[in-house]
Structure formats: structure tokens, C-alpha cells
Amino acid sequence: xxxxxxxxGPLSVPEGAxxxxxxxxxxxxxxxxxxxxxxSGKSPELIMSIYSNGDKEDGRFxxxxxxxxxxxxxxxxxxxxSDSATYLCAVIGNTGKLIFGQGTTLQVKP
Amino acid sequence: KAGVTQTPRYLIKTRGQQVTLSCxxxxxxxxxxxxxxxxxxxxxxxxxxxxxxQRNKGNFPGRFSGRQFSxxxxxxxxxxxxxxxxxxxxxxxxxxxxxxxxxxxxxxxxWLTVV
Numbered sequence: 173x174x175x176x177x178x179x180x181g182p183l184s185v186p187e188g189a190x191x192x193x194x195x196x197x198x199x200x201x202x203x204x205x206x207x208x209x210x211x212s213g214k215s216p217e218l219i220m221s222i223y224s225n226g227d228k229e230d231g232r233f234x235x236x237x238x239x240x241x242x243x244x245x246x247x248x249x250x251x252x253x254s255d256s257a258t259y260l261c262a263v264i265g266n267t268g269k270l271i272f273g274q275g276t277t278l279q280v281k282p
Numbered sequence: 283k284a285g286v287t288q289t290p291r292y293l294i295k296t297r298g299q300q301v302t303l304s305c306x307x308x309x310x311x312x313x314x315x316x317x318x319x320x321x322x323x324x325x326x327x328x329x330x331x332x333x334x335x336q337r338n339k340g341n342f343p344g345r346f347s348g349r350q351f352s353x354x355x356x357x358x359x360x361x362x363x364x365x366x367x368x369x370x371x372x373x374x375x376x377x378x379x380x381x382x383x384x385x386x387x388x389x390x391x392x393w394l395t396v397v
Contacts, residue, residue, distance in 0.1 A: 215388040
């Protein structure tokens, strides 16, 4: 089992729709969770961090964390073509290492 | 405030050679981590340095090594390069140790091609 798992996609949504990106992790004691966005040929850029159960909203982005289910998600409301990128879920576990999932490719179609 | 700076940005090396990559973290950040990104394996953790000490290491062979200087700048070295080492090498810095939950910021990366 991979430490952090994401569906590679591509996830295709129409412009203006809600994009839902999901991630599961295996280390039950993980405490810190991050979503990064990576455009092709660029480095990852932090979008959201979340540390406690529940929802955290920042503009069009909402991160959701459920530690009991070892599940973290990212919702993007009113998706725009400029949101088309690879979204990386990352988790810091007990070892202190930031472990990334393989990433989900999101395509927002005009 | 300047971001994480990596040099060189692009380089081409021959199999068997060695390479040194440099990273200057954000001012005040003491933790520097290195990652390798390839299409097939994604982003993989190489090592983390904090206050000149290696605090964490990923599952890479001993050909991959690194160090951190007193000013928090870091270098990583890959010896006896193999074709499979072709990748984007990313440096990331944070204020404190990785497991403290501090935000981690990435540099633009160094693109290494081994021929």
C-alpha cells in the first residue's frame, strides 16, 4: 500500500463546476496535510494546509480532513481553465517526512 | 522576501559523472528538504537537513548525498550518474523541522538530464 494515494485522473470538469480531488493516507498518526498545485514544467505551489478534522475554506478552495477515515480532499468551486494542473496531496507523518501522492491531473474545459 | 533559489536550473551530464546542486532557502528557514520528481515515480523524498544535520533520509542509494551549511544553504550531490537519475530535483525550505507542520515552500527546481 502506498503511503499517500491519489487517483491519477485525468479528472475532467466543465468550467464553473466543482472539482473534487481525493487522497487517502496510510500513516494513522499523520498530523499535517497539504495540497499543492503543479503546472507542467513548474514546481509545486502550496494551495492549502489543514491540520484538524473538518473543513477549511480559502477563496474557491475547500480542504476537508477526516482522520478517522484517513482521508483528505480538495474542492475547487467555480473551476476555471487556469485551474488545469496536477494537484498533489502531501502528508507529514510520524517520521517527519513530507510524502506526496502521485497527483491528480485536473482538466477544466471551457 | 526572496523565495527558495536553486542552481543550476538546467544541466546535462554524462553517465558516470557526478553533479552538485545548490539550494538557498528562504531567509530565516532552517529546514531544507530535497525531492526527486520523475514522470514514473512522482515526487520522492531524498533527505531533510535541519541546522546542518541530516534528520531524515529517503530510500535512495548512497550515490545521493547532501549537506547543509551554517547559513542553511544546502547542496546535494549525485555521484556515478545513471540514466535513471534524469529528473527534476526540487529543494524545499521551511521555518522549522518538517514534522512541525510549518509550511514548506519549493524552489523552481534543477532539471538534470543524464545522457
